[in-house]
Each structure stands twice: as structure tokens, then as C-alpha cells.
Amino acid sequence: MTIEALSLLQAAAQAAGGQHYPASALYVVATPIGNLADITLRALHVLGLVDAVACEDTRHTAGLLRHYGIERPLLAVHEHNEREAAQGVLARLASGERVAYVSDAGTPAVSDPGARLVAAVREAGWRVVAVPGVSSATAALSVAGDTEPGGFRFVGFLPAKPRELEQALREIAGRAEAQVVFEAPHRIEALGRALAAACGTRPVTVCRELTKQFESVTTLPAAELPGWLDGDPMRRKGEFVLVLHARPGGAAPADALGQAEPVLRALVEALPMKQAVALAAQVTGAPRNALYERALALKQSDD
Numbered sequence: 001m002t003i004e005a006l007s008l009l010q011a012a013a014q015a016a017g018g019q020h021y022p023a024s025a026l027y028v029v030a031t032p033i034g035n036l037a038d039i040t041l042r043a044l045h046v047l048g049l050v051d052a053v054a055c056e057d058t059r060h061t062a063g064l065l066r067h068y069g070i071e072r073p074l075l076a077v078h079e080h081n082e083r084e085a086a087q088g089v090l091a092r093l094a095s096g097e098r099v100a101y102v103s104d105a106g107t108p109a110v111s112d113p114g115a116r117l118v119a120a121v122r123e124a125g126w127r128v129v130a131v132p133g134v135s136s137a138t139a140a141l142s143v144a145g146d147t148e149p150g151g152f153r154f155v156g157f158l159p160a161k162p163r164e165l166e167q168a169l170r171e172i173a174g175r176a177e178a179q180v181v182f183e184a185p186h187r188i189e190a191l192g193r194a195l196a197a198a199c200g201t202r203p204v205t206v207c208r209e210l211t212k213q214f215e216s217v218t219t220l221p222a223a224e225l226p227g228w229l230d231g232d233p234m235r236r237k238g239e240f241v242l243v244l245h246a247r248p249g250g251a252a253p254a255d256a257l258g259q260a261e262p263v264l265r266a267l268v269e270a271l272p273m274k275q276a277v278a279l280a281a282q283v284t285g286a287p288r289n290a291l292y293e294r295a296l297a298l299k300q301s302d303d
Contacts, residue, residue: 005069009048016045022129024093026121027100028114030107030133034212036067040133044068051097054089056104056113064102077101079113086120093126100131107135111156111182136210137180140241143217144178144205148246152178158191173198174293176247183240192225195244198289199223203245209238219245247287260286261294268295 019042021027027046032038047053047070054075055061061074077085092099101108101117108114118128137154146152153175159165172179173195183191195204199222206225208216216235220228222244229235260280267276277295281288 002069005067008068009044009070012041012044012048016042021046021049021098022127023096023098025098025127025129026089026093026118027098027129027131028108028118029100029102029131030135031064031102031105033105033134033136033139033210034215036064038134038211039068040131043131043133044070046131047072047100047102049098050100052092052099054085054099054101054117056102056108060104061102072100075099077113077117082113082116083120086117089117090120090124090126093121093124105134105136107133110135110137110154134211136182136207136239136241139210140180140205140207140243141178143207144219144243144245146178146203146205146243146245148178148248150177150246152180152243152246155179155181157182157184158187169194169198170292170296172244174289178246179244181242181244183242185237185240188236188240189226189229191242192229195222195242196225199244202247205243205245207241207243208235210241212238214238247289260291264291264295265298268298273299 027050029043029046030040031043047065047068050072052073052075053061053065054077056078058074058076065072075085075088077089089099089101101114103109103112103114106112109118121128141152155168155172158168158181172181181191201221201223203219204222204225205217205219206228208214210217214234218228264276264280267280270276271279273292273295277288277292280286280291280295
């Protein structure tokens with residue numbers, strides 16, 4: 001261990017060591033999403049205190065721990081073995097050990113493995129302790145500048161299957177609150193086109209490579225997203241967090257949608273859905289996205 005790492009761990013112990021850290025407990029530890037300096041002193045103290053570290057990728061976590069001079073046994077607990085691997089963690093807790101769980105980046109169980117492990121530990125009667133820190137979702141929201149009230153909805157990664165993806169995109173476009181979406185580089189262009197078609201002038205904040213050397217944060221109307229992505233090949237590289245801003249003025253009032261429904265129902269029976277929704281929005285003034293969701297429900301009910 002280097003002198004620098006030793007000094008850092010001593011500082012972590014001084015800052016966080018006064019709290020009680022019970023045995024037979026699972027510690028859910030947030031880790032950096034790119035910049036190693038974002039780890040908390042409490043996270044370092046806990047990682048050095050526990051008897052073992054369960055992790056999504058042992059190679060990745062070994063590098064993280066090595067950077068801070070920490071050596072602990074590593075247990076692979078990822079999306080493909082989470083249920084089975086949880087039994088090994090439970091056995092360690094039953095013997096009185098402390099076990100930490102970390103995902104590859106950010107806060108575990110937020111679009112990452114960890115939720116099944118946490119549920120298994122709770123069901124077995126053992127304690128789960130949160131060691132909070134970095135989250136790309138809250139980081140993106142903090143720089144989006146969305147001023148509309150009403151909170152936000154966390155979406156995470158969208159489904160890969162076309163039918164499920166289409167339904168998810170319709171739901172995103174139809175909701176009024178701010179929404180946080182994760183996306184991989186090989187799918188960002190398709191998502192950009194879909195949001196442009198569904199959300200029009202609604203603002204989107206595109207966060208790329210948050211906390212890393214080539215981080216970029218850009219806010220623009222959804223309709224301009226495909227052109228922006230095409231404007232520079234670098235804009236399509238890296239990991240993405242998108243914040244679809246809340247619809248100005250919030251959701252459509254229930255009475256407005258109620259008044260529009262008879263018109264919508266009649267048009268859906270006579271015209272293709274998109275044409276019926278567009279005409280209903282023009283006639284009634286109700287938001288198109290909300291009308292589309294209602295038209296879809298009406299059609300499914302009829303079917």
C-alpha cells in the first residue's frame with residue numbers, strides 16, 4: 001500500500017469510523033461512474049472494513065480496490081447468477097461477516113444488479129445498510145435545469161425487443177413529468193429519432209460520459225436530437241443519460257381529456273390511429289401524447 005493510499009484510508013476511518021457498522025449486514029456501496037475521485041470517504045471505510053466484497057465484475061472491482069490499497073475477497077454477483085450467488089452471501093452473513101455489494105459504477109440496483117440480492121438478504125432477516133454516493137440519474141438531473149414541478153420518473157435502459165420498446169417510447173412521450181433514460185452508444189441514434197418524432201419541441205438534456213474526461217451536457221428540443229447526433233461522430237460515442245424535461249404546464253387536465261374522448265373515439269373508429277389522434281388534438285386542443293395513449297387503450301379494449 002502506498003503512503004498516499006494509507007493516508008486516504010486513515011482519513012476515511014477518522015471521518016466515518018465513529019458510526020456503528022453492525023456485523024451480519026449487507027452494505028450496498030455506491031462507487032464512481034467514471035471519475036475515481038468521486039468515491040466517498042465512508043465508502044472507502046466500509047470497503048476496508050467488510051469481510052468480503054460482492055461485485056458485478058470481479059476484474060473491474062479488483063482494479064478499483066487496488067487503486068485505494070484495499071484487499072478483500074471478491075464474490076461475483078451479477079445479473080446471470082444473482083439468485084444463486086445470493087446464497088453464498090447469506091451464508092457469510094449467517095456466520096457473522098459483513099459483506100459489501102458494489103456494481104461496476106454508480107449506485108447498485110439502479111438499472112444494475114443488486115435488487116435480488118438485497119431482497120434475499122432482507123427476506124432472510126439480515127440487515128441492509130445503504131452507503132450512498134454517485135448516481136448518474138441524479139447527476140444528470142442536477143445539470144438539466146428542468147424547472148417544472150412534479151418530480152421525475154426513472155426509466156433506465158429501454159427494452160431491446162421492438163414491440164416492448166415501442167410501448168415504452170409511447171409511455172415516455174405520453175407522461176408529463178421529467179424522465180431519466182439510460183442508453184448505450186449503439187442505440188442512441190434510434191432513440192434520438194424516436195424522441196424527435198414523439199416529443200417535438202419538448203426539451204431533452206443529453207449527458208454523455210458524465211464525470212469523465214470527454215463529458216458533455218447539451219440541452220435542445222427533442223426534434224433537433226437526430227441532427228445534433230449526426231453533427232459530430234464523437235456525439236454518438238460513450239454512455240448516455242438523457243433527461244426528457246417535464247411537459248410545460250404539467251399533464252392535461254382530466255376534464256379536458258374527458259371532453260375530448262367522444263371525439264377521439266369516433267375518429268379512431270373511422271381513421272388510422274395517428275391520423276385520428278392528430279385530428280382530435282387539432283379539434284379539442286388536448287395534448288397529442290395523452291390522446292395517443294387514450295386512443296391506444298381504446299383500440300386495445302375494442303380488440
